[in-house]
Amino acid sequence: MDLSLPNPSWSKDMRLLFDQFMKKSEDGSWKHLPSYKNKFSRRIEDIKVFFPDAKLIKEKISQAQLFPRNFEEGLGFEYAMFHNHAEDRTVCIFQGGPYLQGAPGFLHGGAIATMIDSTLGMTALIAGGIVMTANLNINFKRPIPLCSVVVINSQVDKVEGRKLFLSCNIRSVDEQTLYSEATSKNLCLFWVWFSLSYISLGFVFGV
Numbered sequence: 001m002d003l004s005l006p007n008p009s010w011s012k013d014m015r016l017l018f019d020q021f022m023k024k025s026e027d028g029s030w031k032h033l034p035s036y037k038n039k040f041s042r043r044i045e046d047i048k049v050f051f052p053d054a055k056l057i058k059e060k061i062s063q064a065q066l067f068p069r070n071f072e073e074g075l076g077f078e079y080a081m082f083h084n085h086a087e088d089r090t091v092c093i094f095q096g097g098p099y100l101q102g103a104p105g106f107l108h109g110g111a112i113a114t115m116i117d118s119t120l121g122m123t124a125l126i127a128g129g130i131v132m133t134a135n136l137n138i139n140f141k142r143p144i145p146l147c148s149v150v151v152i153n154s155q156v157d158k159v160e161g162r163k164l165f166l167s168c169n170i171r172s173v174d175e176q177t178l179y180s181e182a183t184s185k186n187l188c189l190f191w192v193w194f195s196l197s198y199i200s201l202g203f204v205f206g207v
């Protein structure tokens with residue numbers, strides 16, 4: 001089930017943004033990226049090629065779920081991503097639920113980092129195939145109020161061989177408040193041929 005579609009826990013702002021991006025997607029310039037709890041977990045074989053010595057706990061893999069997708073509706077990470085191929089950028093609309101509290105009334109820094117890593121990771125994945133985050137630097141400029149809606153704008157800045165250099169920022173819906181800025185270095189594990197096939201698959205599998 002695609003978990004990036006509106007549900008009763010979404011605020012008015014969240015629905016408004018979703019509808020705006022779905023409208024923008026009508027001419028094909030933007031594409032809504034579906035997101036599933038565990039659709040790609042079964043692709044562990046593809047990743048194990050690069051980490052043959054990883055000690056995977058086989059009996060646990062069948063329970064694997066994408067971390068941000070395993071909270072009950074409205075209590076954790078409510079989000080939807082849209083990708084603009086021409087501009088090589090991804091926008092994530094994100095509403096952080098009450099179970100993501102850090103300082104009282106505000107989002108935990110790790111929850112913010114999760115959505116930054118997920119959005120940058122998805123941007124890198126579409127640009128370069130299966131990637132791993134090698135380095136992630138975040139500046140937390142302002143605390144994000146719990147249950148508020150924010151917009152994560154992420155883009156590829158540079159590609160050097162297998163290395164992708166990305167950046168993103170998190171702003172309020174009215175764009176007046178800059179909450180966080182981040183940069184990341186992602187390493188492609190599978191190279192271009194795979195990523196092209198994966199891009200087509202990516203929109204099937206989603207995350």
Ligand SMILES: CCCCCCCCCCCCCCCC(=O)SCCNC(=O)CCNC(=O)[C@H](O)C(C)(C)COP(=O)(O)OP(=O)(O)OC[C@H]1O[C@@H](n2cnc3c(N)ncnc32)[C@H](O)[C@@H]1OP(=O)(O)O
Nearest residue numbers: 040043046047117118121122130132133134135185187207
């Ligand atoms: C088909 C299956 C479908 C799957 C569908 C998935 C769905 C997708 C959902 C999207 C949303 C989730 C996205 C989550 C993304 C994560 O959260 S990934 C998890 C967190 N990251 C990790 O666990 C990575 C752990 N680290 C590693 O595995 C390895 O260090 C890496 C990153 C793969 C790199 O290792 P490597 O390939 O052996 O590369 P290595 O030779 O060490 O370095 C290559 C180059 O990169 C540079 N480099 C390496 N590390 C660094 C660093 N930390 N800083 C700067 N430069 C570095 C090196 O200096 C070197 O540069 P040059 O000398 O060539 O100039």
